[in-house]
Amino acid sequence: MDNQGLVNLGILDLVVAYSLVLLAIGLAKLKRIGQEAQMLWASLRMVFQLLAVGYLLHFIFAVKHPLPVLAILLVMGGFSLQVIGARIKRKMPRFYQVVGTALLVGCGGVTFVFCSLVVHYSPWYDPRYLIPLAGMIIGNSMNGASLAAERLGAEMRERREEIETALCLGASARQAAKPALRNAFRAAIMPTANTMAAMGIVSLPGMMTGQILSGTEPMVAVRYQIAIMCAITGAVAITAYLIVVQGYRSYFTKAQQLEMQ
Incomplete structure (x- = not known):
């Protein structure tokens, strides 16, 4: 000890x-x-x-230099994209472009806001803060992204006749695919919502437990856990939303005709 x-x-x-x-x-x-x-x-x-x-x-x-830190973050993001791709057998069109963009905006944006406006550490590239916080955000967003992409593809395939009928009746591509988007987004954020509901009573989260074991005061650890969980929820929601919004468009032609592979 x-x-x-x-x-x-x-x-x-x-x-x-x-x-x-x-x-x-x-x-x-x-x-x-x-x-x-x-x-x-x-x-x-x-x-x-x-x-x-x-x-x-x-x-x-x-x-103590930003370039190696940024390189680590890029590797983490690229590896997460590869893991998501390996999980999904039937990928949507432009899969890596859609999911990669969603991860970059969702995880990158939330990490920047969280580190600069919530944690307030200096310098901004301090690896002791940036890498662990970004890792938690990317890791949880990766699960949400894989659920969103997989469920969207399944919904589009299962609802093909329904979507084509709606298009024939004059609905736009977004209107025809709206139930699929809703179900895919719900599937992506539900695990995070369940985790928040059980946190503190059913389970003690890993970040808080680690800080307490390292000697941090419990209330300080609790505040950090609340903050990071809020950041994770935001990142998962943004990433999943961007995947379903960008992803459904890849199933339609410019003439708003359904194009399934």
């Missing part, structure tokens, strides 16, 4: 913690769900990725 009351974890501690993952894999194998290899690979990938990020952040924190 250090001077601030933070308990340092050693290699043996991590081995004991990792045994819980092996227990989960053993239970999965016992029930023959067929996901044991994927679970093992995901856990190993998590460990190596976090170790790599830890060493990289140690270097970035020592450099």
Whole structure:
């Protein structure tokens, strides 16, 4: 334990913690769900990725220059886009352009507002603040973005006849696709809304727990958690909204005719 009351974890501690993952894999194998290899690979990938990020952040924190920080943020955004694309088998037209733009505007805009108007740290590129805060915003927005894109594509396919009928009756493309947009947006923001509803009573969020374990006063940690959760909710909403608004247009021609792949 250090001077601030933070308990340092050693290699043996991590081995004991990792045994819980092996227990989960053993239970999965016992029930023959067929996901044991994927679970093992995901856990190993998590460990190596976090170790790599830890060493990289140690270097970035020592450099004190904005370019490496911005490069890290671009890599984070690009990797999140790749993960979203890997999750969705049937992608909408112009998928990477639509989702990439939505992530850039939603996550980038909210991160800028949150860091400059809420946290008030200096300099603006301080990696100890910018990278963790941007990571939380991007990570949660990534889930919302994948839900929005996947649900929009499913809704457009399932409602194809309904949309074509509405177009034949004189509706615009936006009017015909309005139910699909509404359902896709609802699906994207619902997990975040559920998380907010359960936070504090059912679960203690990770950011707050980490700050308390590091010795931060509980009320300070609570204020930070409230602020970041508000930022996450805004980023998820903006990102999902931009995906459904831009995404539905990719299903229509300039003459407002439905064009499904």
